[in-house]
Amino acid sequence: MPIIKLDAIDSTNTFLKDMVSAEKVEDFTVVTAKYQTEGKGQMGAVWTSEASKNLMFSVFVDISKFKLEHPFYISMVTALALRHSLKTFLIPQLHIKWPNDILSQNKKICGILVENVIKQNHLNATIIGVGLNVNQTDFDNLPYASSLKQITGRFFETDELLSIIINSLKMYFSKLKEGHYKELKAEYESFLFRKNKPSTFKDAKGNLFSGYILNVLDSGDLQILMEDNIIKSFALKDVTLMY
Template identity: 60%
Template sequence: MRIIKLNATDSTNSYLRHLNTLEKVEDYTAVITKNQTQGKGQRGTVWLSESSKNLTFSVFKDVSAIDLKEPFYMSMAAALAVLNALHGLSLPRLSVKWPNDILSENKKICGILIENVIKQNSINASIIGIGLNVNQTEFENLPQASSLKRITGQHFDTDELALGILQQLKHYFLLLEAGRHSEVKTEYENLLFRKNKPSTFKDAEGLMFSGFIKGVAPSGCLQVLLEDDILKEFNLKEISLLY
């Protein structure tokens, strides 16, 4: 397992993607930086992080040996890897806010962005970008954000956290390689934020509605129980869950 440490880079995902064009990248190669200047989040958002206080890294995963008819299983595996690496750190009520934000109580402590490498019209590899709020304690204009230190009062070693996440990533991708997709999906669904609780959503037009999260489809669409017992599936561009 190769770990590349950088003082600064625009984006660890971009760094790994460029490296993959220059050489054959070893499976589970990780790029860790103290300062990410142009970090990316879901839906084209920007991931802001104070220098040297958080864990910002990306992992190269060769997925050529995995049956990936539904790429969302990689997202589930990555979310479970981060969440399980955080167990035992005195963080209350860890959960996954669909599709793959990690929450403690109702505060976001981690975001994940997966970018796929396509070769011959199929996914050959994935670059898993992980931004974990560790020792930063101030989040200006981000009321839903928090960090490990802010929640627990403890200071954490980011390198140890990275190694723990890498170990968990190997565990969950081994399950996928063994064809145990249903186990990964069941565990993911059991940890979904606000599952089976009355929740408020906003659609692409900005209209709000209520429903109950029931699970996810293999495609990654969120399954929401609406009025009149209608179970409807929504993709990431169609719906957002309001806190």
């Protein structure tokens, strides 16, 4: 498993995408950086992080041999792999906030960005960017952010974390390749934040409404039981789960 370590870069995802377009990249090649100037999150959000205190990396996964009908399963297995890895470090109350943020004690500790590589109209590979808050303890103006150190009081070695996360990713992508869709989806939904609990959401127009998260469709759309007992499905850009 090749690991490329950088001091500073605009974005590890961008760096890895440029590599993929220029040369053949080995499966599970990893690019890490001590600092990112333009770290990216879901839907164009910016991921900010103190230099050398957190784990920021991107990993290339070859999925050209997968018979994958629904790309959202890539997000599912990535979130499950991160949760599984953190559980081994006894991080408490781990949940997945749809689509793939990792929470501990209702605070966000990890963000995931999945960017798929399409070749000849076929899903060929995926580049997974991960930003994990590790030893940073100051989160100005981010009341719902936390870190492993802030939660546990312990200092963590980022290299050790990375090794365990990559092994978990390999395990979960192996399950995906073998076609264990039903089992993976059930596991993902079992850890969904606010599932079957009264929750507040914001739609694309900024309107707030109440409902219950029921499940997630294979497409990745979130199914919500509305106040009038109607079940509606929402795509990622159409709804935000409020804390």
